[in-house]
Amino acid sequence: MATSSSLVTSPQHSSCFLKLRRDPTATRKPLLSFGSGHDQIRCDSLRYSSESHVTRRGEAVVAAAKKRHRSPERCAAEGILIGGGETEVGTLITERMKVVMLTACMMCLCNADRVVMSVAVVPLAEKLGWSSSFLGVVQSSFLWGYIFSSVIGGALVDRYGGKRVLAWGVALWSFATLLTPWAAAHSTVALLCVRAFFGLAEGVAMPSMTTLLSVIPFSNILSEKLKMWFPMDERASAVGISMAGFHMGNVVGLLLTPLMLSSIGISGPFILFASLGLLWVSTWASNVTNNPQDSPFITRSELRQIQAGKPLPTWAIIFANVTNNWGYFVLLSWMPVYFQTVFNVNLKQAAWFSALPWATMAVSGYFAGSASDFLIRTGHSVTSVRKIMQSIGFMGPGLSLLCLNYAKSPSCAAIFMTLALSLSSFSQAGFLLNMQDIAPQYAGFLHGISNCAGTLAAIVSTIGTGYFVQWLGSFQAFLTVTAFLYFATTVFWILFATGERVF
Secondary structure (H helix, E strand, O other): OOOHHHHHHHHHHOOOEEEOOOOOOOOOOOOOOOOOOOOEEEHHHOOOOOHHHHHHHHHHHHHHHHHHOOOHHHHHHHOOOOOOOEEEOOOOOOHHHHHHHHHHHHHHHHHHHHHHHHHHHHHHHHHHOOOHHHHHHHHHHHHHHHHHHHHHHHHHHHHHOHHHHHHHHHHHHHHHHHHHHHHHHHOHHHHHHHHHHHHHHHOOHHHHHHHHHOOOOOOOOOOOOOOOOOOHHHHHHHHHHHHHHHHHHHHHHHHHHHHHHHHOOOHHHHHHHHHHHHHHHHHHHHHOOOOHHHOOOOOHHHHHHOOOOOOOOHHHHHHHHHHHHHHHHHHHHHHHHHHHHHHOOOHHHHHHHHHHHHHHHHHHHHHHHHHHHHHHHOOOOHHHHHHHHHHHHHHHHHHHHHHHOOOOOHHHHHHHHHHHHHHHHHHHHOHHHHHHHHOOOOHHHHHHHHHHHHHHHHHHHHHHHHHHHHHHOOOHHHHHHHHHHHHHHHHHHHHHOOOOOOO
16 A cells, blocks of 8 residues: 555646645636636646655655645645645636535525426416415415524524535425425415425525625635635625526526426426435535535635625615515516416416516626626725615616506517516625625624515515405506615615625
8 A cells, every 4th residue: 555655746747737836815716717827837847856855745745734634645636735835636617616506506496496386376276266365375375484494594504504504405495395286285274384384494595695605804814714615806706606596497497397287297397396406405415515624625726716805774785685575576476477367378478478587687697796796806895886786786677667567568578577687686796795795704694684574575575466466457556566666775775785894
C-alpha cells in the first residue's frame, strides 16, 4: 500500500492545474464561469528540480493535513500547503453552481406540485359539483398549512441549516402530493387536510432558499466558518436562477398535468411529481452541505471566491410580501379557470394560455437578477437598486392587470398576463433580496415572518376571488383591486425601504 507521501507527490506527472498563491481579494470567477482563467498553467510544463524538493513538498502536505484534521489526499487535491503553492484539479462546474441548480430544481418541483391541483381541480369540481366559492376554499387549503410553517420553517433553517430542513420538507410534501388523489376520492375533509399538510411541508422551501443563497460577511476565510455559498455580487444571480426554476414549475405543471389527466387519470400527475420529489431528495442529501467548508468536493480557490457585503422599516418588506403573494396566488390559482370561464376554452387550451406567462417569468427573473448585480458592481447603492427593481416588480403588474380587464380574446389576455408576471419577477431582486441585505444572519426567520403575512394575504385573495366571481359574475373587480394594491405598496416601498444592514 502506498504511503501518504507517495500519494501526494504523484501530481507532478498528471495533467492537473498549478495555481500560484494569490491575494484572496483578487478578482473572482463569476457564478457561471466554466473556464480556469489565465492565471492557471499546466503543471506538466513545470518540473521539480530534484527528488529532495518533491519529498519536502510531500512532507509539507502531510503536515498540513494533520494540522487541519484532513487526509493528505484531500489536502493535495485542495492545494493546502504550508508556505508554498497549491495544486488544484480544474473543474468545469463549481460547487456553488451545483448548489444553485439543485435549488432551482427544488423550486421547480415546489411550484409544479402546487399547479397540479390548480388544473386537476377543474375536473374535480365538475365531478363533485363544487360551487365557485367552495372551489376557492379548496384552492386555499394549501395555504392553511403554509401560513404556520413559514415562521417555524425559517427558524428551523437558521438553526439547523437549509440542507436538512429542505430535504425533510421535500420528502413530506412529495408524500402529501402522492396522497392527494386518494384523499379526493375518499372525502372532501380528507382532501382539505392533505392539502393543508402539503402547505405545511412546503413552507420551508423559501426560507431554505433564502438562507442557502444569502451571505454572511467574514474577515478571515481560513479561521472562520463560511455560513453561505455565494459572494455578495452573485446573490441576485443565484436567486434569479433559483426563482427561474420556481416559475418554470408553473410551466411544467400546466403543460404536463392535462396530458397526464387525459392519459392516466387523476392520479397520474400526482404520482409523477411525487416520484420526482423523492428522487431530488436522494440527490440533494448526497451532494450538498450546509456550509461550503464542509463540502468534500469544493476547492480552495472556490472557497476564497465566496467572500462578502439605519434602521429599516420592516413593514416595507412585509407589505411587499403581502402584495406579491396576493397577486401571485390570484393568478396561480385562478388563471386556468379564468381562461375557461371568460373565453370558453377547453382545459388543454387554458393550460397552454396559462403556461406562457410563467415561462417568460422564469427568463425575466434571471434577467432582473443579472441587471441588479450589474448595477451594484457599477457603483449604484444597494438601496437604490432594490427600490428600482421593486418598483418595476409592482408597477408593471398593476398596469398590466388594469389592461387585462379590456382583453377581448384569450391571446390578448395571455399577452397582458405575460407582461404582469414577467415584470413581477423583478421583485426577486427587490424585497426578496432585501431580507438578506438587512439581516444576513437571520434571513430565514425574517423571511418566515414576512411570508406568514404574505400567506394570509394569499388566503384572502384566493378565497376572495371566488366570492367576487360568484357575486359579480366577473373577474374585473378583483383584478382592479389587486392593481391598486400594487400601486399603493410601490409608494410605501419607495418611501421606507433601505438596503443597509440592520441585524
